[in-house]
Amino acid sequence: MAHTLVEGLTKAQLEKFRETLIAKADGLRENLVAAKAGQALRGERLADVDDQAVQSHEEWIILNRNNIDVMLLREINEALARVDNGTFGECMECEEPISGNRLNAIPWAKYCIGCQEEISARQEEDKAKAERRR
DSSP states (O other), X not given: OOOSSOTTOOHHHHHHHHHHHHHHHHHHHHHHHHHHHHHHHTOSOOSSHHHHHHXXXXXXXXXXXXXXXXXXXXXXXXXXXXXXXXXXXXXTTTOOBOOHHHHHHOTTOOSOHHHHHHHHHHHHHHHHHHHHHO
């Protein structure tokens, strides 16, 4: 059910959320570019085994951080699309409005707190089942 304006959100509030999302996305892009530039500078391999271990660990941390940033950037772009199509602030599970406090804290939130808790509980349950099967 697509709305032109989610209940409770004014055009000014939507524009403020858009600005917040764009600023966060820009910051993530800058981080990714800086990480790539830093990686290029560290391109040489070290001779000392201990130094190689430290360098490998640092590269692992950077790759994981970049992965998290890319996933968050994807969520932010999805939230910007919801602003554009009029569904921003609407829970993608129950279609009820997401609380203003939640949107202020996590403007890219897809779900209201209740649905997010249910989804997280199901994921944890699935993870526990998978662990038991091993």
